[in-house]
Amino acid sequence: MTHSLSSVNNRPASPFAFGAMQFGQGASESDSKAMFDACRTAGINHFDTAHGYTEGASETLLGAMVGDARDDLLIATKVGNTGDTSAANMRAEFDISRQRLNMDMVDILYLHRFDPNTELRESMQTLAEFRDKGQIRYVGLSNFAAWQVMKAQAAAQEFGLKIDIFQPMYNLVKRQAEVEIMPMCADQGITVASYSPLGGGLLTGKYAGGAGGRLVENSEYTMRYNVEWMRQTAQDLNTLAADLGTHPATLAVAWVAAHPTHPTPILSGRNVGQLRPSLDGTTYDMTPSLYEQISALSVTPAPATDRLEEVG
Ligand SMILES: NC(=O)c1ccc[n+]([C@@H]2O[C@H](COP(=O)([O-])OP(=O)(O)OC[C@H]3O[C@@H](n4cnc5c(N)ncnc54)[C@H](OP(=O)(O)O)[C@@H]3O)[C@@H](O)[C@H]2O)c1
DSSP: OOOOOBOTTOOBOOSSEEEOTTBTTTBOHHHHHHHHHHHHHTTOOEEEOOTTGGGGHHHHHHHHHHGGGGGGOEEEEEEOSSSOOSHHHHHHHHHHHHHHHTOSOEEEEEEOSOOTTSOHHHHHHHHHHHHHTTSEEEEEEESOOHHHHHHHHHHHHTTTOOOOEEEOBOBTTBOGGGTTHHHHHHHHTOEEEEBOTTGGGGGGTGGGGTOOSHHHHOHHHHHHHOOHHHHHHHHHHHHHHHHHTSOHHHHHHHHHHTSTTOOEEEEOOSSHHHHHHHHHTTSOOOOHHHHHHHHTTSOOOOOTTOOGGGOO
């Protein structure tokens, strides 16, 4: 089953997206605008933010940049990260997000994470309400397990809704999505927009040289990526990139995009200088043999059935 998202003006979603999570914090206002412009020049029309990012600055800054291009773009935001996904909280957060973005309609609305304390039926009914009011065009989920997506898909049916897009973490050292998420999305016609293609910066190799950045400044990211084998993979990717005369970020981004289910990597950075190697990844010629070579730098996760002997 296939599914493709498009803008109001019927432009197909670009195969790469940009994430505005740093806008107004890691990235200054002028650096944010410069990254937005560089993405537009590179053909990116899909921009991702969230109610919970940078205390609202991410949505406010992104909204101000969109201008006349609004109907050519796919704008995504998310609700229910720190708050729950009850109807009341979804309505309250989404109203604020639309005000910050200065948009009556936001193309994609995600539930930011699975909320074990709210019935999915209530969240799906609320998304249907937004759709019926013309406030959203596509339904997204993020950070759900595959079984939770399928449960949401079943709940959505009652309201004539389907899950259109899913946002998992996915990169060379975080490959869990390969096991169930990506095959499920391919089967269900759900677009995958995957985040953290650089492992929050790990795969650039900068931490081996003792550089500062998110992985030392943010304890969640330290916990996620301060793992010996991941550092080794980052180092091996750097060595390979040096041999090929390219940047490790370019390889990391191109590797994500080359997965057979064609996920849309969500790129990001603090400034255009950082973003450039990731943008180069959007046109990098990833041959099947290089894809295999990069894949071998980390362990391919076991299949869901654990029947290893039947793979391949
Ligand atoms: N749904 C979710 O729960 C969720 C979670 C995370 C992200 N997202 C989305 O996905 C987007 C991308 O995620 P991400 O920011 O984690 O992506 P990423 O590409 O893995 O990490 C980007 C970070 O890597 C570092 N970096 C990038 N290029 C670099 C370079 N050339 N040299 C050195 N460091 C470099 C910078 O961090 P430092 O400068 O801090 O080192 C940059 O902010 C976000 O903006 C957001 O829209 C969604």
